[in-house]
Amino acid sequence: MAHLIRQKPAYDDAVPATEAIPPQMARYEYMHFPYVEPPELGGAAAKRRPVIVVGAGPVGLTAAIDLALHDVAVLVLDESDVVSVGSRAICWAKRTLEIWDRLGVAERMLAKGVTWNLGRVYHRDQELYSFNLAPEGGHKMPAFINLQQYYVEEFLIARASELANRIELRWKNKVTGISSGAGGVELEVETPGGRYRLEADWVIAADGGRSSIRGMLGLPFPGEVFEERFLIADVHMQAEFPNERWFWFEPTFHRGESALLHRQPDDIFRLDFQLGPSADPELERRPERVLPRIRAVVGETPFELEWSSVYAFRCARMDRFVHGRVIFAGDSAHLVSPFGARGGNGGIQDADNLCWKLASVLNGEARASLLDSYDEERGRGADENILNSTRTTNFMTPKTAAERLFRDSILALARGFPFARSLVNAGRLSKPCSLEALSLQSDDDQELGGAMVPGAPCADAPIVDAGGRPGWLLEHLGGNFTLLVLADTPAEIPDSFALAGIEPAPGLCVVSRNGLQGCKNPMLLDPEGLVHARYGGAGAVYLVRPDQHVAARFRGFDAAAIHRALLRACGNAA
């Protein structure tokens, strides 16, 4: 390990984050996961691992579970031994829930989380408008749930423990050195019992915005720092408040530009106050400054402060997320401002996009160059998230008289004029990134129309399965490549001979509006016709990727075209 780089991680996070008020955390019981002495410390030979994930946050754990479900053995290293201290990321979007559902962990998130679809925007003390993020029915998952990051991590760890034959979690294992070569990656790991070394084919660096892996490899993280400071406070109180997101411009209760109120489970409310660029973080985090700000919002309601933090933020991204055999995912690869809930949700989409590709490479089904498409596809996602969160920040913090004039004029017109409401930017909330027209997707069959173009994440719809049980379309897509076939007559079902030559063999999911006779495959019924409405009607054939995005679509079954599309989607196009 001659070329091992060992240095203090270059924390290039330019924003001086302040420490939180000592967390009281009366309601959430932090469990300390046991440190178990790694066998390598006792002299056992380190066996080479296919994948090591660094960082047991939401992104790292999601990746570990996804890989395990693809039959890849994963070792997860985390320098801590507890889940997230403080609520941190709380808003989890529909697409994230769909991904977690594929991984078998969404139900417990939904059971604990606060489901919400509606946002309200106020200017001073008057409501300007409200928006519903789930305008159409017929989807299994809601637009959003709010759930503290410590619960998310707890549930993901519980799910990972169910897959213990594939996932090993090592707490208090801190990576202190890394050497990445063409053949693999070597890590040096520090534990309470000493240092040891590990080898892996691939390392996923999911170690957060201050990624020490990124620092040790000396990789730049260019971006833009915002000077505006915010106070974030979690408050416990019994309050009648709907499950909605409330945002104020120039609130009457706070001498600042904006404020945000959001409900979390356990009667905890997230409050966010914009403090301005000149706020002193040391001063603003003191209880004598924090408590009156909260009192001004909640009035006489008794409350307890659970957690608070004063922060500034930056938008940044690495030029590339794949560096040899080290792959960056989540905040280590890209950072956004919190408005729009695009950090955590973007990171979960990273894991969703990466894991089936990495599994295909490890299984020998695809060349390593397939991982270039992770850079391409999630690079688009990162750019989209940074663009949207930067625009929100700019709207919230006018920097010149001209910017303020336009911002205030939009707010003034918003109550009377719908067009102005579309310009009010109080957060463009996370939507799944479309991978349209990128390398893995085939050209569209224009004839089909509608929103399910190649690259789009598949829309959900209610179905009834072969056993007569009601369920959801997305429960039958993903994991592997799937052919989704809409068939109302036997002629529209591809015969098994035609499928025989296609490798890797995709699963077949036939959806019919009627009880089709003579179909040998398990068939789904479309009782409300919503699958047909959303996917272009009978005769439509979709090649769906393991991450539930459309790779290609056709009117009618054409084995040769499907085979070509499949090769392309696996990065193996001729």
Place this chain on the structure above:
Amino acid sequence: MTSSDKIRRQDGFAGKGDDFYEALLAAHQGLDDKQSAALNARLVLLLANHIGSLPVLREALALARAGVRSGEQGSDAGIGTASKNENKQR
């Protein structure tokens, strides 16, 4: 009066509102207050000519002026509010 003689109140940006707003702010970047005002004036004239319809322009002028002068319902966020907030910023 035909429908095209009425000002559009619904969103006419077809999902590109944020792109427009970014372009608008970018156009003002690096200008002082006087230059910004000049840009706004020229912009109004260019767009007015593009619209062409005098009934629409008269309606727009009346709506814009009413909001600025009424000073009620928090809808006075024109020049007055801007200068007030400017002081707060400094």
